[in-house]
Amino acid sequence: MTTTAVSHSDLIGASAADVRAAIRSGAYTGHTAGLAAGKLQCNLAILPEQYALDFLRFCLRNPKPCPIVGVGDSGDAKLPTLGRDIDIRTDVARYRVFRGGTLSEEVTDISDVWTADLVTVALGCSFTFENALVRHGIPVRHLETGRNVPMFKSNIDLVPAGRFGGQMVVTMRPIPAEQVDATREISRRYPQAHGAPIAVGDPATIGISDLSAPDWGDAVEIKDGEIPVYWACGVTPQNVLLDAALPICITHSPGHMLIADVAEDAETTILI
Amino acid sequence: MTTTAVSHSDLIGASAADVRAAIRSGAYTGHTAGLAAGKLQCNLAILPEQYALDFLRFCLRNPKPCPIVGVGDSGDAKLPTLGRDIDIRTDVARYRVFRGGTLSEEVTDISDVWTADLVTVALGCSFTFENALVRHGIPVRHLETGRNVPMFKSNIDLVPAGRFGGQMVVTMRPIPAEQVDATREISRRYPQAHGAPIAVGDPATIGISDLSAPDWGDAVEIKDGEIPVYWACGVTPQNVLLDAALPICITHSPGHMLIADVAEDAETTILI
Structure with a gap:
């Protein structure tokens, strides 16, 4: 059975059910960022x-x-x-x-x-709170530059259960200093999407040695006046x-x- | 081994650990409303x-x-x-x-x-959001009158899992009409404590026939200008x-x- 391939842009504006149907049929096999907005x-x-x-x-x-x-x-x-x-x-x-x-x-x-x-x-x-940050005019660098969010192994111990445990993986987004409080307040509203940041500022405090060398994803520029802000990450x-x-x-x-x-x-x- | 009994008022102001210690020793066997505030x-x-x-x-x-x-x-x-x-x-x-x-x-x-x-x-x-309502000047009738919150079987179906299922039990608190929006907004901040109300107004819409005859707890007066507000209940x-x-x-x-x-x-x- 052949299905006609559709592109990411074909699916902009499609409902969640329609995107899932395109995926189920095999017509779409790409990433889902920006699809089924909301x-x-x-x-x-x-x-x-x-x-x-x-x-x-x-x-x-x-x-x-x-x-x-x-x-x-x-x-x-x-x-x-x-x-x-x-x-x-x-x-x-x-x-x-x-x-x-x-x-x-x-x-x-x-x-x-x-x-x-x-x-x-x-x-x-994290798509959920990123969408909220963008709606509130807070820049999200990796989205602006078409990259993957940078992800790092931290030294934050997880609470174990059975054979599951280890350290938390975190994402980093550079945020203008004057918008860090608003960023914290907005993302905290989404406890089902990692919630408020787990750290702000010096990466060494959570065991990250080099922000330009993420363990996964792409490095992003930290501009003058911006502070690195870290969230718990679903790669954990x-x-x-x-x-x-x-x-x-x-x-x-x-x-x-x-x-x-x-x-x-x-x-x-x-x-x- | 004999322990000296302590009363609820003895424990007002005690830390959570101290209240637990009094309970563990057998010295306190009463209810915990109002203890270890916060x-x-x-x-x-x-x-x-x-x-x-x-x-x-x-x-x-x-x-x-x-x-x-x-x-x-x-x-x-x-x-x-x-x-x-x-x-x-x-x-x-x-x-x-x-x-x-x-x-x-x-x-x-x-x-x-x-x-x-x-x-x-x-x-x-529900203690968590009730405390928040009181802090915001929203009256909580059963607390004012030293009663148990009235609880009712509703007709709201739960999502089953295995042998667990049935209908939701709800609590009712009468709230002044002009404070219902604030009540909703405040309690929504506590998703770990039942969150926003699940219904407001006519009890018949959720299968309750008589607000003066709760299935558990005590009936409370609904004053002129007040609207019954219903929350999901931990008795469920x-x-x-x-x-x-x-x-x-x-x-x-x-x-x-x-x-x-x-x-x-x-x-x-x-x-x-």
């Missing part, structure tokens, strides 16, 4: 049920890097609290399958990999899952998020 | 590990009645993310033990009942646990909450 986008972690209780405990104990926004029944690919008719096996554009802590394959459909004991956990993503749970070396776990590929029907400024992430 | 108080649900994954899923899908603020390891009575040195077997003044969905005993210590497969889940409580998970008829589950007794070291207005409920 809708919650989610990081994805899929893992065997036997580890799910500890993973939920881990996320609940580390709500800034790991804000749970949805969780599926064991073996059930639906996520009705996040969106109508979501099928998690097909509705994300690109997945990474890890086996024993090693990347095994990157695929656009996990129907063949899905088993009856898998549990889906959806986690909030992916990193922790990798270290846990489960027999299998599946995540989205960076930037290729699950798009929910829930509004990103809704009080809860539960679809009504 | 600290988070929690509803309690303790259940066997085999049901814990579904119960966490249930709470995560119903965050307004069931906001998870802490979760223990299986068989571990500590809750280090909520407070230093908490021992959940002794640090709550009064517990209810249910077996097969029936109240089995009400006790002041569960050390004898505790087993290696029990999991503690702590849930946010207790009710759902009862209906699930687990072999064993343990809750706090109404009003006898776990007092955490976490500030009730902290961004997260994780002690740093």
Whole structure:
């Protein structure tokens, strides 16, 4: 069966359901930044049920890097609290399958990999508060320059649960000094999207030696009068899952998020 | 060993740790309203590990009645993310033990009942937003009159998980019409304490036939110019646990909450 490929720009203005349909059909396999404006986008972690209780405990104990926004029944690919008719096996554009802590394959459909004991956990993503910052006239450098946000391993210990633990991954955004307070106040309104910054200023205080050499993503310029501001990052749970070396776990590929029907400024992430 | 009994008024101004110590020693067995001002108080649900994954899923899908603020390891009575040195077997003044969905005993210590497969889940409580309303000059009738908040079974369906499901229990507080918007805005700031109201006005819209006949707690007067405002209630998970008829589950007794070291207005409920 052939599907006609669509581009990112073709999907600007499309509803969350239409973007998911384009992804499900295989017509779109690209990133989701800027798509389905106003809708919650989610990081994805899929893992065997036997580890799910500890993973939920881990996320609940580390709500800034790991804000749970949805969780599926064991073996059930639906996520009705996040969106109508979501099928998690097909509705994300690109997945990474890890086996024993090693990347095994990157695929656009996990129907063949899905088993009856898998549990889906959806986690909030920084797109939500970035959109809010932009709406309030606060510059977001990596968006302005078309780059990935710079991400760094920090020395901030996570609260462990079972085999899950380690250090927090953080993102950095340079913010004009006079807008740091507003930035803190705005992002705090989104506890399901990492919330307020976890640190401001000197990177050494959180164990980062060189802001020009991120561990993931792209370095961005810090202009005169700007202060580096750090947020808990959704790569944290992916990193922790990798270290846990489960027999299998599946995540989205960076930037290729699950798009929910829930509004990103809704009080809860539960679809009504 | 004899301990000297202390009264509620003796403990006004005491720290959370000191109140817990008085409870642990057996010296205090009363309710916790008004104690350890500014600290988070929690509803309690303790259940066997085999049901814990579904119960966490249930709470995560119903965050307004069931906001998870802490979760223990299986068989571990500590809750280090909520407070230093908490021992959940002794640090709550009064517990209810249910077996097969029936109240089995009400006790002041569960050390004898505790087993290696029990999991503690702590849930946010309305004290948090009530304190905020009072600070903002919004009257809270049942507090003014020294009563329990009136609670009602509603017709609002919960999102089920495993054997957990049913309808939401709600609280009602009469609020002056001109303060309803402020009430909504203030309580929304506390997503870990039921958040914004789930309904305002006519009780029939949520399946309540008679506001003068609450299912739990005490009826309160609704004065001229006041509007009944309804919030999701922490009795919901207790009710759902009862209906699930687990072999064993343990809750706090109404009003006898776990007092955490976490500030009730902290961004997260994780002690740093």
